[in-house]
Amino acid sequence: MDDVTLTPDGLPDRYEDRGLVATGGAATVRAIHDRVLDRQVAVKVSSSVEATDLARFRREAQVTAQLDHPCIVPIHDLGETWFTMKRVQGVTFGQMVVAEPDQAVMLGRVLEVLLRLCEALAFAHHRRVIHRDLKPENVMVGGFGQVYLVDWGIAQVNGLAEDMIAGTPGWIAPEQARGEVCDARTDVWGLGALLYYCLCGRRPNRELTLAERAATGSDARPVEPPTGIVGRPPPPPELVRIAMKALRLDPAERYQNPVAFANDLQLARAEGWWFERQVFPAGAVIVRQGDPADCAYLIADGTVEVSRNGGPIAELGAGETFGEAALVSGGARTATITAETAVTVRVLTRAALDAEVRRGGWMGAMVRRLAARFHEVSLDAVDKRAGKP
Known part of the structure; x- marks a missing residue:
């Protein structure tokens, strides 16, 4: 639009200023009315006229314009110190989290948003673009x-790699703070940071300047697990596990891309995010006969051997449960459960079960019924299953 004359306030003649929307360190966003197309849009205006800053500003518009995705704001027009884009009206992610007092409702909405973000980031990564903020x-x-x-x-x-460290203190991934090359796993760290914020109401790292982080290596320390938000129930164990995996210090230990992160979120939503997932190698003893019983288990993958008094009595596989009596009566374990293959289980505690039922999950009601039936089964029935008189 080289032929467009800019008005004194920096806007082309076709645009009517409708007021300030937001102000940041590098730019200002204003609401404007496009007289030609008769629509409301937004204009982002650079706060600097330095050549280096303007080049970076222009690059932002050009990069964003290449990302044609429903969850990425489209760019309409570009000038020397400004670009216009779709006007987004709504609330920020942080405002959404704070506004909903019911934890279950809030987390349900959060997962929907995070899954959409995963789609947008997967698309951007396919185009070789890393968001980093x-x-x-x-x-x-x-x-x-x-x-x-x-x-x-x-x-x-x-x-x-770039010759400068950029990012927001407290939200920046470790490798990014050190000025190293970023990849999809850097944005996975950012997704984990958003989930972490929902679970405890704060950013993963205490706020330091970028220079302090680069100088002290403070981002080289692991993120502490979220402890919850004051006045709300403790955070769901499975969502804590997902957040902490995404926030691993070593990128190789994180989810390797947003799709893998999204897959675990979807599993947590479907199978119960109050039920922590644990993995046992083949040969590991999951529960031992005579030990205190405080939880039950649902086998998500693999097979286990059930033994009593040193002798095998059964084999269980995916979809089956063991230890249900702990949900009703506690007491001691009546059998030993050993992993025959690598096994993934969901841990079912009474507190988690109650929380999952309140969330409306189908699994909570199912396990309650199983536990009630199991409580009626005596040790004689177990002996009968083992072929004992």
């Missing part, structure tokens, strides 16, 4: 379920 202020949620990932100002082409 995931934080509550950069996620917008519309009144009809729209989700937008905004502010691609420090986005980086995958595999390329």
Whole structure:
């Protein structure tokens, strides 16, 4: 639009200023009315006229314009110090979390938003673009379920290092704080940071300046597990596990891409996020006869051997449960359970069961029924199953 004359306030003649929307360190966003198309849009105006800053600003617009995805705000027009884009109306991710007092409802909405973000990031990564600035202020949620990932100002082409450290203190991934090359796992860390924020109401790292982080290596320390939000129930164990895996210090130990992160979120939503997932190698003793019983288990994958008094009596596989009596009567374990193969289980405690039932999950009601039936089965029935007189 080289032929467009800019008005004194920095806007082309076709645009009518409708007021300030937001102000940041590098730019200002204003609401405007496009007289030609008769629609409401937004304009982002650079706060600097330095050549280096303007080049970076222009690159943000060009990178964002290449990402044609429903969860990424489209760019309409580009000038020397400004670009116009879709006007996003709604609340930030952080505002959404704070506004909902019911933890179950809030987490349900959070998972929907995170799954949409995973789709947007997977698309961007396919185009070799890394966002690098995931934080509550950069996620917008519309009144009809729209989700937008905004502010691609420090986005980086995958595999390329930059000569400066950029990011938001407290939300920046360790490798990013050290000025190292970023990849999809850097954005996975950001997804984990958003989930972490929902679980405990704070960012993963205490706020330091970028220079302090680079100088002291403070981001080289592991993130502490979320402890919950004051006035709300403790965070669901499975969501804590997912967040902490995404926030691993070593990128190789994280989810390797947003799709893998999304897969675990979907499993948690379907199978119960109050039920922690544990993995046991073949040969591991999961429970031992005579030990105190305080939880039950649902086998998600693999097979186990059930033995009593040193002798095998049964084999259980995926979808089957053991230890249900602990949900009703506690007491001691009546059998030893050993992993025959690598086994993944869901841990069912009474507290988790009650929380899952309140969430409306089908699994809680199912396990309650199983526990009630199991409580009626005597040790004589177990002996009969083993072929004993």
